[in-house]
Amino acid sequence: MISGAMRGQGEGDALARHLMKPENDEVVVIPARGLGSPDIRGQIQELRALSLGGRTDRPIYHLHVDPEDAIQDNAGARARWWALFEAEFGLASHPYCGVEHFKKDRRHEHRVYSLVRPDGRVVDLAHDFARREKVSRVVEFEFGMPAPTPSKHARAIVKALREQGRDDVAAWMVASGTTEAARPVARLSPQERLIEERTGVPLDDLRSAALAAWRESADGPAFLAALRARGLDLREGRSGPVVVDGTGTAHLATRLVGAAARRQDGARIPAAAVKERLAGLTLTAHGDGHDGRQAGRDPHRDPGRQAAPGSAGGGVGARGDAGGAEHAGGAPGAHDGGGRHGERGVGDALDRLAARPRAALLRGRLRLMSPASNRALAEALDGVRARTWIAVPGMATDIWGLPIQGERPRLG
Template identity: 65%
Template sequence: MISGAMRGKGLGDALAKHLLKAENDEVIFLAPRGLGSPDLIGQIRELVALSLGGRTDQPIYHAHVDPEIEISDNAGARRRWWALFEREFRLASQPYCGAVHVKYGREHEHRVYGLVRRDGGVVDLAWDYARREKVSRIVEYEYGLAPVPSKHARAIARALREEGRADVADWLEAAGMLDIERPVAPLSPQERLIEERTGIALASVRAAALSAWHASEDGEGLRDALRERGLRLHAGRSGPVVFDEAGQARLLTRLIGAASKAADGQRVPAAAVRARLEDVSLTQAGEQADGRDHGKAVRAGATAAGDPVGFGSVGGAGGAGSGGSDRGPAIPDDGGRNAGRGDPLPAIRRLQGLGLVDLRALARRLRAFDQRRLALLDMERKRLGNGLATTDMWGVGRL
């Protein structure tokens, strides 16, 4: 069973348009649960509107499942998977909508769930990848398939035994899944999306960074070698970052480390990359061609006042608080549950240190966010009418 999931804000109609893609041979709409809108775009907008009283800014959970071709009862396998999935994440009472895609004679199913509960709490998605893998292993076992290798195999087997499914755990152990080398995906879901958006393969950026590393002997040489390969070197929050031709920020230490590991099995340590650039004065993104820098020059590896990875790349390739590929850091205001509750000066200094390009991009995003939020609030007010005082956040009448 192949599954995937992504959590998001749900603002805009991009997700609905993705589910309606004409590239599929057929799109079959699912009967929604807990929603009244007649079409998929309206249903997702309704899910977002219903979440406005919740304690999260990512209330939408998009999941999909694709049964193996060896399973003849595709629809039955999907029903079983979703039943186990909803039980695992306690989603059985949550509203959802979705569609079944038919492509090349095979069917796979997408569902979009609202994560905010009636009381304003949020569905717990901790360790969602491993938990979805557990659900898939159960279905594979029940349909007589061989188990799929997973890096979470030991944790899955332990959880299965605790939940009384020793039969599935024994099946995994007998197949040797607990002892095989843990597989590593070549790209994360975020990296795949970035590749689709920019048209630039991450592997090619990694190869260019490693080539520049081998072609240089010092920091200035590395910067020049990167520039020759279309990569601009700047300061980042947790080390030097490079911008590719599409303006996507990537952490240099991760690029070189991953490329060297794939090339000869020996990873170039991040410390070695930072050491080579130790005496190089790096600037933040936003320096103009005349040499005037809109940010502060810092040493490589030092904390930058305005991090292009954290605030989105030049030209708006990323969003406020969104990380770049290669899992670059994206934790605003020092992150954690207490973010924003302590000293505001670090955040203020980062904002003050942003270059002109990043400031304009951030301002555009904030203005768009305000308009979308006001539109959703207005839609919710119209839907509830004068019943705000007698209904809960879902529009259901109180006793």
């Protein structure tokens, strides 16, 4: 049993489009639980609305499960997996929606859950990958697979199974040798897979280009020049230097170079070695521009500017003026973008926020409150806004200019 998951905000239609993508031979919408909308898009928006009271900015949990070919009862295995999964994470009563995909003689299932409980608490997803792997091993054993799917968490899963009284599954895993085997490494994480689908840039090609640039350079400036010769660029991200492809999407440099070396040579280039080589560089912050590129860039001053396909300077991943990283619902995004430095960093954003009209600030605050009371609060506050207040010297006001409670303002 293979499973994957992503957690996100659920905004926009990206997730709905992904679930209904026409490249599958067949897409079947499964009956939703606790939702009233007739289509996937509406159901996902319902899940997001139901989650507004939770203390999380990523309330949507998207999963898929794909039974192995060795399991003959595909539907039965999926049903058992979801039952065990919901019991493991306490999601048995939570609303969800989903689809079944049939492609190339294989059928797998996607579900989208809300992680916010009715009392506002958020479901604990600690170690969710290993816990889902444990569920998969149980289903594989119960549905007659000759050996478990290899997992880098095999030893931890065996320990957890014994603690939960499933010695039969634990013994089956140990007898198969999976606890002693070399840990498998996936080519892509679920997030990387979605980023690759969105941008159309093969991550393996990007890794190879970054590693080639690394090997033909001896210091930071030479590495930067080698990247730019390949149509890439190097910026400063939230977690360190990032390699920016032709779509404006950022990839952590230490991870990109290290993963490429591990796949080609079997030995990873340590992150410390990458950071040491790049330590002397002064890089502009990634994500300062609205499209993921540096705001106000001068192509004559910045030779790393990406060119459209078919024009000079196009390199790995060059795809014209495609937008930068998306940040939607567990949707793909550049995990190391976002400008925190430079002329359009956090300080500039705060200045723009402070300059917004007072009515816009009021409505922004309302979005943080319960949706059921938004309309009444908006009407009440609009009424307050329509009144003219005469400021009294020395009177304290809040950030919207209204007198703080306890003062005695004069109405005009």
